[in-house]
Every structure is written in C-alpha cells, then in structure tokens.
Amino acid sequence: MNLNFAGLRALVTGAGKGIGRDTVKSLHASGAKVVAVSRTSADLVSLAKECPGIESVCVDLGDWEATEQKLGGVGPVDLLVNNAAVALPQPFLEVTKEIFDRSFQVNLRAVFQVSQIVARGMIERGVPGSIVNVSSMVAHVTYPFLSTYCSTKGAMTMLTKAMAFELGPHKIRVNSVNPTVVLTAMGRRVSEDPEFARKLKERHPLKKFAEVEDVVNSILFLLSDCSASTSGSGIMVDAGYLAS
Template sequence: MTDQPIALVTGAAQGIGYACAEAIAESGARVVLADVKAEEVAAAAERLGGGAVAMPCDMGDPDQVAALFARIAAEVGAPSILVNNAGIALPGDFLDTSLDQFRRVIDVNLVGVFLATQHAAKAMIANGIPGAIVNMSSINAVLAIPTIAAYCASKGGVMQLTKATALALAPHGIRVNAVGPGSIDTSMMASVNANPEAIRTVMSRTPLKRLGSAREIADVVAFLVSEKAGYITGETIYVDGGRAALNYTC
C-alpha cells in the first residue's frame, strides 16, 4: 500500500472507459480496470502499465460488485476515485422489448452505479478520503431515442442519482459529478459510421459537425476528479458537440 491515489474505472476494457483509465493514470493514479470482458480487460491493464490491475466484474450483478470492492480493498487499497462507466444499450423496438432486457439495462447502467458508488463511498469515508466520483450519463438523459428506451431511462436515472449522491456525500468531502457524451467515435458507433444516411442524421443534430473522441470525454472526466474541480459537485457536463443546445434543424 502507498500514498499513490487509487482509481477504479468500470467498463474499462475499451472505448471511453479505457480512455478514462489512461487519462487518470497520466495524472499519477494507480488504476483498477473492471470489465465483464475478462480477457479484454486484462490486455487493457497490461497495455496501460503503471501498476494497473484488471479485475473482471459484471456491474449488473450485486454479488460480483461486492466481491470487486472486497478484492480492491485486499489487494490494492481504498480508492479515492471512481468512474462509473460500464453500460449497455440493447437496442430494439419498444413493443418487442422484454422485461428481462429492460431490467438488464437498468441493472448494469443504474443499479450498478448505485452499488459501486455506495461501496466506494463507504471505503472513502472509512479511510478518511475526500474522494471524487464521476458517473457516465449520456445526452440521452435529457433527449431520447425510441429504440433505446431502457438506456434513456437508465441515463436519466444516473443524472438524478448523481445529484442525490452529491448531496448525501458532500458532508464527507466526496464529490459526485457526471459526464453526458453525445455521439462518440467508439465501437458502439461503428454501425452508424458505416451507414451514410445514419451518419448524416447524426451530423444534422451535431452543431460541431463531427463525432467526439473517447479522449475528449476522458479529459473531462480527468478534470472532474482532479483538485481543479474541487468546488464542483452534483453537475452533469454534456460533451456532445452542441446537441443539447440545438432546437430546430434545417
């Protein structure tokens, strides 16, 4: 155990999660990368280096989340930073969406955030750590797409959970914020990128007329967990190329 800050990033095997792990590691923290994809997250931790540790975990499974935090405490130490990035979408027609599908999205995207935040906050408080937590929300917390109703509901929940936990944890010196990405150039956008009509639709709703990068999201996350954001809590910052501000398209 050392005085080096410890950060946990969930959904860190690739994309935005890995970019967040990379940006936070650059600030001097030792990073624990958690992801349901065991082989991929192990490779990601090896690639990151700097003492990074990979820990497989399904964030939609309460027992696995509890085991994850027990393992971190035993093998690494108490985290001072948590990035709740793990998330799934499971798109499909609303009328054909099963209850199991809806619950699975809510379990990973919202219940998992609640559980991880609670576990991390208890560890921070027990160790006297004024920590920082960042939740990955989405532009779909305030806008909506009909084929991802559960995802939209979960991200709206993350937005409100961010506010509620920021208030609850402020007396302990723990800050909680969220980042809401717009359309980001990751594997989740691959099918859109391959469809000229779909990408034109996305650009029609994006005033900056380009996709964002995973690193652009990660840099905002790294700022929010740093001392430079020491007076910011309970906020969601939308990194969306201007989409939330856009009223009409023409």
C-alpha cells in the same frame, strides 16, 4: 490536459474498451494507481500490457453477488469512474423483461452498488473523493429504439444529484459527463445506418460527434481538484446538440 494524480487510487468500470479503457490509460499516465474493472478478461490482459502495474478485476457488474465478492474488499479508492454500460436497442413496444432488467442492472444498479462500496471506504478513511458517472446526452433527449438506455441515463442524472447531496458533507464530489455519440464500438452500433448517422451529425452545431479524448478530458477535469467546487453537475460533451 496535464493533471497529476500521483498518490491516488482510482477505480474505473467498463475499463476494457472505449471511454473506460482510455480513462484508465490517462489516469495511469498521470500517476494514479488504477483498478480496471471489466467483464472481458482478454480486454484486461491487453490493457495490463499497455499499462503495467494496474490492477485488474474481471466481473459482470450486472451480477450483484459477484460484484460484491470481487469489489467488496477492493481497498482504498480515491477516485471512481462509473463507466460500464450496455446499449440494447429495441423499439419501445418490443422491449422485453430481459432487455429492461439487463439495462438497469448494469447502467444504474451497478452505479449504486460500486459507489456505495467506494464511498463507504472514503468515509471510513476520512478522506475526500471524486466520483464521475458516465452518462449521455440521451439523459435529456430521446434516441430511436433506445427507450431503456435513455431511461437509465435519465435516472442517472437524478442519482448523481442525490449522491452529491448526501455525500457532500463527507467531502465527496459526484458529477457526470454526458456525451453525444462517441465513435467507440458501442457508438458505432447505435449509429450504424449511414444516412441516419449523417443526419444526426448535421443536427449538431459543431457538425461532428464526440471523440473519446473529449470525454476522457472532461472526466479527468471532474476527478481533479480543478473542479473542487463542482458537484451534482453534468458536463455536456455533445458538440452543442442540446443548444440546437
């Protein structure tokens, strides 16, 4: 997808690995100035070597105070990708307070906080903007041992709509992408049982999981003016899973 983001500044959370990392690389290649946010310094160092000129912010988004300190003065942002997330498998009856809190702090609360920071800046500058929340197909279907993760993504669906409704008058669009299993490090962990992964893949009409590139292309589309009349929506990148 050939899109031009020259003159725009983008912030991507969870930028160290997987979908976030490739999103940074694609935005950088498309002319955007990119702020890459990750809690892992080594990932940001290697990413900066691949994408000279990007800005790096190392922070654990599960820490509200640290996030406010590191991103409160981030400056003008035109495009935001809320990608940071944790998937911490536990059977429902064994979910601990620590797992529950960590899941909601990173997967949902940080989306509130970072989006507030960015959207306030857009409104103060009087400029339009686009926000993309990286969700999952498990916002709509369940997945074994991921009750907390599924819950955070289900809540993100309504948050995306609420943000779109309230920010729309300021010309700020908010959408989500909802992929099936993507074979990143996180995706491999949740599908590490080969027989289960085979059966799950067979339930997809296209008989495959999603590639990182598939998700990144959908993110870029929603960030761009190609989706200028799209807000409060979600793009399913699920190989047809929800149709089956």
